[in-house]
Amino acid sequence: MNKIKIVDFETLNEKTPYHHQVNGLDLVLIRYDNQVSVLYGRCLHRGALMADGHIDGQNLICGVHGWDYRYDTGISAYNNDEALYKFHAEIKEGWVYLEEDEINQYLKSHPQPFDRNIYLGQYADTNPEDTEPYTGYIRELSRNGLKNYGHHGPSAAMGVDRNTLPKWEEIQFLPAQLAKRPLLDEVEVKTQLVIGQNAKGHCFWKCPFCFRHELWGIV
Ligand code: FES
Numbered sequence: 001m002n003k004i005k006i007v008d009f010e011t012l013n014e015k016t017p018y019h020h021q022v023n024g025l026d027l028v029l030i031r032y033d034n035q036v037s038v039l040y041g042r043c044l045h046r047g048a049l050m051a052d053g054h055i056d057g058q059n060l061i062c063g064v065h066g067w068d069y070r071y072d073t074g075i076s077a078y079n080n081d082e083a084l085y086k087f088h089a090e091i092k093e094g095w096v097y098l099e100e101d102e103i104n105q106y107l108k109s110h111p112q113p114f115d116r117n118i119y120l121g122q123y124a125d126t127n128p129e130d131t132e133p134y135t136g137y138i139r140e141l142s143r144n145g146l147k148n149y150g151h152h153g154p155s156a157a158m159g160v161d162r163n164t165l166p167k168w169e170e171i172q173f174l175p176a177q178l179a180k181r182p183l184l185d186e187v188e189v190k191t192q193l194v195i196g197q198n199a200k201g202h203c204f205w206k207c208p209f210c211f212r213h214e215l216w217g218i219v
Contacts, residue, residue, distance in 0.1 A: 002100040009036065009091050015071070017060060019051030022103050024112060026051075027087065029096065030060060030071040036096050039074040039084040040106070043067055047113075047126030050084065060084075119143050 006020055012031035019041060020027045026041035028050040039060070041050050048064040055061070059068040059077065069076050074084035085106060090097045115121035120142060125135055137154075146153055183189060 003090070003097040004100045004103075005095045005097055007096045009094050009096050012036065012096075015055045017051045017053055017055065017071075019049060022098060023100070023107060024114070024116075025103055025107050026112075026114075027098075028053075028060065028084075029089075030055065032072065035072075036089050036091060037072050037074070038087045038089040038096070038098060039069070039071075040087075040110075041084075042126060044082050044084065045127065046129075047124060 004022065006022065007018070007029065009031070012018060012029060015030060015032055018029040020029055020038075021041075026049060028039050028041040030037045030039075039050065042048070043050055043053075043062040043064065045062065045065055045067045048062055050060060050062060050069070053061050053063040055071060056068075058070055058072070060071040061068050067076065067082065068078055069082070069084050074086040076082040087102055087106075088099055113124045113126060115124070120139060125139075128136060140148065149155075
């Protein structure tokens with residue numbers, strides 16, 4: 001097992017998060033009671049660096065939205081399912097050592113999305129959410145401008161997805177009398193239907209069962 005020497009223990013201040021990177025994996029180190037806790041260094045919420053957070057009581061708090069993890073175990077007291085992986089660390093002759101195989105194994109099972117050679121690559125969102133749909137878009141524009149979209153910017157075919165429009169069953173019509181005042185109950189109302197000013201009513205069928213043509217005055 002290959003041990004790697006990562007930091008002089010005496011340079012770590014008590015209960016202060018430190019960032020360290022091994023083989024491209026971000027770690028956070030916290031010294032406490034003459035021990036050291038080495039945890040996965042990215043918040044499980046949106047991937048912020050945990051070393052940018054702070055310690056509050058028993059917890060390491062993410063500096064972005066405040067997710068908490070116990071600094072000695074990596075497990076969140078708020079939700080035990082949220083846990084930063086804790087790596088085996090050893091203090092020997094004043095230095096903190098880690099096991100490289102464990103780091104590499106972790107990297108294999110948790111590929112990291114960071115490309116530190118590109119603009120803002122250090123801050124890739126590890127867990128994009130619907131609540132912030134434009135983060136990726138803004139990031140793309142900040143890195144590449146309109147290079148990948150063309151000089152007109154993002155464009156799409158004309159038309160609107162009908163599922164995004166109000167549907168007929170969601171529309172309620174409220175009839176109202178606008179042009180003329182409604183008649184009172186006792187006023188007689190003609191029900192004859194006249195289609196067009198000069199139209200002569202005509203019923204093709206004059207059905208003996210229906211008789212509506214007579215009712216409507218259609219000849
Ligand atoms: S990124 Fe850490 S709490 Fe949101």
